[in-house]
């Protein structure tokens with residue numbers, strides 16, 4: 001079978017030297033980033049302060065639109081930030097937790113940083129309700145939906161769970177939240193770039209994530225989509241001059257908010273990271289999420305079959321429709337196995353309660369999956385010999 005997506009391999013230098021199966025953590029760097037960084041340095045060196053008006057000021061919104069195009073967000077509805085944790089703080093700062101509607105419902109399968117942030121909001125009056133997983137893989141949707149009630153203000157949940165790749169039923173969660181007057185903060189970090197996301201179809205309120213994993217955009221760029229009707233009226237209390245209607249007026253007194261996306265930003269943007277994000281976003285747009293998803297489903301099926309053939313525990317849903325791009329494989333001494341794989345230039349990672357996470361992306365070959373599995377088998381065999 002020919003795999004048309006493999007023609008993009010030459011654009012990712014690290015694929016020449018490693019078996020790169022870790023796009024759930026850090027996507028491979030596109031070759032174009034060298035030029036983007038050079039362009040950044042040249043602009044700074046030659047245009048100096050004029051770079052702001054000629055390019056840098058607009059870049060935060062332009063990159064937001066590039067990301068937005070991948071999730072069917074209208075232009076101007078996506079702002080860019082440093083990371084998802086900061087984004088939670090910006091969203092939280094739009095709300096008041098002193099009233100009766102102050103409940104925050106989330107799942108213990110969320111990414112921990114998001115959990116730490118919301119747990120800390122108890123000090124600001126939030127009543128935080130955690131819904132626990134039964135099996136360490138899935139989120140109990142019915143219990144989550146039941147917990148979202150008339151006193152719920154916000155529901156921060158991951159679209160795809162980082163540990164297990166389980167796909168949350170975002171539509172049902174958003175529908176239930178809207179029925180009772182709550183808002184959902186959907187974290188699409190582990191979905192956008194590998195699983196289709198359509199914020200308009202979902203009627204999402206807030207959607208956030210970052211570009212460094214499946215979008216091959218490098219560290220330093222998080223994104224926040226705010227539904228346009230909300231975007232016009234919300235007033236983030238974490239704010240600053242970039243969010244001002246007239247930033248260069250340097251007005252004294254309270255802020256007069258700009259329209260989105262600048263409304264949700266605050267201080268000087270992270271220009272180098274925004275420049276680095278461009279090439280990856282361009283490639284993902286060109287390849288197309290649907291083609292990426294089809295290939296991902298096929299390759300995760302293959303990985304699971306190989307793992308099960310060896311009798312290894314797979315902590316990832318078997319149904320491809322309920323699974324994102326990662327396969328978590330639990331093995332004897334899986335953390336040590338992971339370290340050994342990395343020594344052998346097979347780049348994967350390990351997470352507690354998950355095991356070794358393998359995440360093929362559009363640029364991976366089927367042979368690379370076979371190589372990784374064969375290496376695990378070899379490592380386990382060698383370890384067994386050593387410990388005898």
Ligand SMILES: Cc1ncc(COP(=O)(O)O)c(C=O)c1O
Pocket residue numbers: 082083084085086110111113114158160161162187189190210222
């Ligand atoms: C689902 C999810 N959310 C958030 C993060 C990271 O959050 P932050 O951008 O604040 O570092 C990750 C992984 O790093 C993740 O997998």
